Amino acid sequence: MRIFKRTLLLIALLLIVAAGYYTYSFYQFANNISHKAETPKGGGTTIAQSIKDKGDKYTPPKWEGKQRVNILLLGGDSRGMKKNELPRSDSIMLASIDPVTKKAHLFSILRDTYVKIPGEGEDRINTAITSGGPNLAMKTVSDLLGIPVQYYVYTDFKGFIALIDAVGGIDIDVEKDMKYTDSEDDHVYDINLKKGQQHLDGKTALQYVRFRHDALSDFTRTERQRKFLTAVVQKMQTTSSLIKMPKILNAMDPYIDTNLSVNDMVKLATLGYESKAEGIISSQLPPSELLIEKNVRGADVITANKDKLQQHVKDLFAGKADADSGPTKPSPSPTPKSSVKTTTVK
Numbered sequence: 336m337r338i339f340k341r342t343l344l345l346i347a348l349l350l351i352v353a354a355g356y357y358t359y360s361f362y363q364f365a366n367n368i369s370h371k372a373e374t375p376k377g378g379g380t381t382i383a384q385s386i387k388d389k390g391d392k393y394t395p396p397k398w399e400g401k402q403r404v405n406i407l408l409l410g411g412d413s414r415g416m417k418k419n420e421l422p423r424s425d426s427i428m429l430a431s432i433d434p435v436t437k438k439a440h441l442f443s444i445l446r447d448t449y450v451k452i453p454g455e456g457e458d459r460i461n462t463a464i465t466s467g468g469p470n471l472a473m474k475t476v477s478d479l480l481g482i483p484v485q486y487y488v489y490t491d492f493k494g495f496i497a498l499i500d501a502v503g504g505i506d507i508d509v510e511k512d513m514k515y516t517d518s519e520d521d522h523v524y525d526i527n528l529k530k531g532q533q534h535l536d537g538k539t540a541l542q543y544v545r546f547r548h549d550a551l552s553d554f555t556r557t558e559r560q561r562k563f564l565t566a567v568v569q570k571m572q573t574t575s576s577l578i579k580m581p582k583i584l585n586a587m588d589p590y591i592d593t594n595l596s597v598n599d600m601v602k603l604a605t606l607g608y609e610s611k612a613e614g615i616i617s618s619q620l621p622p623s624e625l626l627i628e629k630n631v632r633g634a635d636v637i638t639a640n641k642d643k644l645q646q647h648v649k650d651l652f653a654g655k656a657d658a659d660s661g662p663t664k665p666s667p668s669p670t671p672k673s674s675v676k677t678t679t680v681k
Contacts, residue, residue, distance in 0.1 A: 405484045424465075424472065428441065429444060439616070440615070442619070443618075448636070460479070464489075482645075506533070525542075
């Protein structure tokens with residue numbers, strides 16, 4: 336009996352030490368991320384610093400922890416960037432979680448969507464971050480969808496690779512052979528995947544989510560991105576990933592910019608763990624039935640009726656509409672090209 340009690344005591348002590356270690360690792364990670372604007376690693380310039388010269392165009396609403404929280408996920412393409420230059424948005428996603436029902440929505444926002452960017456005029460939505468940083472991107476998405484966007488999280492190719500490698504890779508069914516080469520990057524980001532069930536590491540996972548040379552191009556690519564990100568969330572909630580959490584956080588640290596405070600990260604981490612990954616509702620925005628193709632000054636863009644789009648989002652949250660997982664080619668514009676507003680697309 337005495338040996339049994341000692342064993343239980345030892346297990347309890349180990350659990351306390353482990354919990355303390357994980358808590359310390361998370362708080363250290365959160366503090367590093369939230370203070371990057373003041374103390375960037377390696378003397379570099381973060382996105383948060385870069386947008387100071389452009390002015391703050393959006394003050395995000397506070398999240399009290401009880402209402403729906405919306406987080407803009409920005410995947411940047413920083414290849415060939417000059418010092419203090421802001422990256423392009425290679426992918427734009429929005430994670431929306433209801434803390435009461437614990438239900439989550441994951442939206443892909445098509446990057447060629449032609450919108451009004453506050454203070455900048457009309458342009459593709461993926462140029463908002465280039466014009467005014469993540470805050471302007473948040474404001475643009477908020478105005479488009481009619482919902483408050485409280486937070487953003489930005490990472491680039493290197494950050495994505497580091498995350499997938501840290502969780503040990505992801506098992507995914509590759510739908511088709513994918514091959515693409517680009518000499519401009521010295522073939523560093525070439526794509527060469529075979530159809531079938533595969534275990535993807537960071538580099539091959541990046542190939543999977545970036546491939547867009549399908550008949551429906553970005554429509555199919557955004558569907559793959561949502562599918563893959565859902566698989567990542569499921570992997571992060573497994574016991575093995577929880578054990579490796581300090582390593583995962585350390586790997587992600589250098590490649591993330593966000594406006595999340597330490598307390599917000601703790602609340603969201605708890606909410607994210609309680610939400611069921613397999614219950615994530617995945618959808619494309621604008622949905623296929625609202626999409627209209629247009630040509631503005633020789634550039635192909637996508638538009639949608641703003642009021643109908645905002646109502647569609649409300650219906651999704653209320654469970655009154657079906658999620659549009661895509662891909663479906665949009666309807667041609669009923670308006671002749673000559674009468675389309677000729678605002679310059681940057």
